[in-house]
Amino acid sequence: MADVPGPFDRQELRDLGAAWAALTVAFTMALDPAMQPPRIFDAAPTVIVEALLASAVVVGAGVIGHELAHKALARHYGQQAAFRATYPWLGLSILAGAAGWIVAAPGAVYHRGRITARQRGLIALAGPASNMAFAIGFAGLLVVPGLSRIAVLGLFVNLLLAGFNMLPAGPLDGRSVLDWHRGVYAVSALLTVGPAAAFMLLPLL
Numbered sequence: 689m690a691d692v693p694g695p696f697d698r699q700e701l702r703d704l705g706a707a708w709a710a711l712t713v714a715f716t717m718a719l720d721p722a723m724q725p726p727r728i729f730d731a732a733p734t735v736i737v738e739a740l741l742a743s744a745v746v747v748g749a750g751v752i753g754h755e756l757a758h759k760a761l762a763r764h765y766g767q768q769a770a771f772r773a774t775y776p777w778l779g780l781s782i783l784a785g786a787a788g789w790i791v792a793a794p795g796a797v798y799h800r801g802r803i804t805a806r807q808r809g810l811i812a813l814a815g816p817a818s819n820m821a822f823a824i825g826f827a828g829l830l831v832v833p834g835l836s837r838i839a840v841l842g843l844f845v846n847l848l849l850a851g852f853n854m855l856p857a858g859p860l861d862g863r864s865v866l867d868w869h870r871g872v873y874a875v876s877a878l879l880t881v882g883p884a885a886a887f888m889l890l891p892l893l
Contacts, residue, residue, distance in 0.1 A: 695763075696770075703773035707794035708744070708752055710778040714785030714792075716743040719841060725786055742838045749822045750845045754853070755797050757818035758811055762799035765807045769799035792849060796859075809868025812861040816880050819850035823883075844887065851884025 696704075716739045717723045722731055723739050755771050762769035777793035784791040799811070826842030829835045854862040854877050866873040 700770045700772070703795060704752060704755075704771055706775070707755075707771075707773045707778060708747060710782055711747045711751055711792060711794055712740060712744045714778075714781040715747055715790065715845070716740050717782075717785035718788055718790045719743065719845075721788065724788055742841060745838060746842045746845050749826075749842060750819060750849050751792055751794055753818050753822060754815040754849060755794065757814040758797040759799070761811045761814040762797065765801075765803060765811070767799040767801040767803060767811075769797055771795060771797050790845075790848070805868045809865050809872065812864035812868075813872070813876060815861050816850040816853045816876065819846040819853070820880060820883075822846045823850065847884040847887045850880040851882075854880040 716736075717725075717728070720739055721727065723736065728736065759769045759771060773795040774793060777791075777795070781791045781793060803811075823843050823846035826839050826846060829839035829842070832839070853860050854865070854873075856862040856866040856873065856877075862873065862877065865876055
């Protein structure tokens with residue numbers, strides 16, 4: 689990773705923009721069957737634009753906000769940190785969205801420098817924590833007239849991202865948190881995976 693002299697470099701801004709745009713399209717299709725091919729070709733332009741705008745807000749908060757939370761805390765601890773998009777996965781996300789599946793794999797924040805296990809764990813935890821904060825914010829919009837759709841989408845996406853990323857597997861954030869402190873992981877998983885699972889099971893109750 690190249691040195692990052694300021695808050696953002698050109699490549700990072702380009703990668704953030706590409707991730708935001710690609711996942712906005714992917715989430716628009718994945719979250720609304722009417723936006724999936726071939727039905728989208730029968731939709732009115734205004735309906736498509738409204739769906740894209742709603743997804744842009746949700747993706748901006750849930751995905752881009754998640755990555756920037758990692759970066760902000762990494763820089764707080766003196767790390768060189770930058771987001772780098774994974775373009776093949778962004779393409780896969782769009783294809784999955786067209787099939788009605790959510791695949792949110794925009795890339796990752798890469799950071800380097802001397803760091804403690806605690807700091808590494810907290811940097812990992814920052815992403816899911818931001819999703820839970822956004823989920824609470826979107827939940828508050830449920831009572832605002834005219835914003836119920838975006839509120840439900842934002843709540844769903846942020847709970848999903850928080851819960852999924854806290855799974856203790858592979859390169860996910862939960863793995864880093866668990867490696868740092870089992871107790872912190874247990875509490876964090878309860879507060880993220882638990883609400884995500886409950887929200888997913890709610891329609892079945």
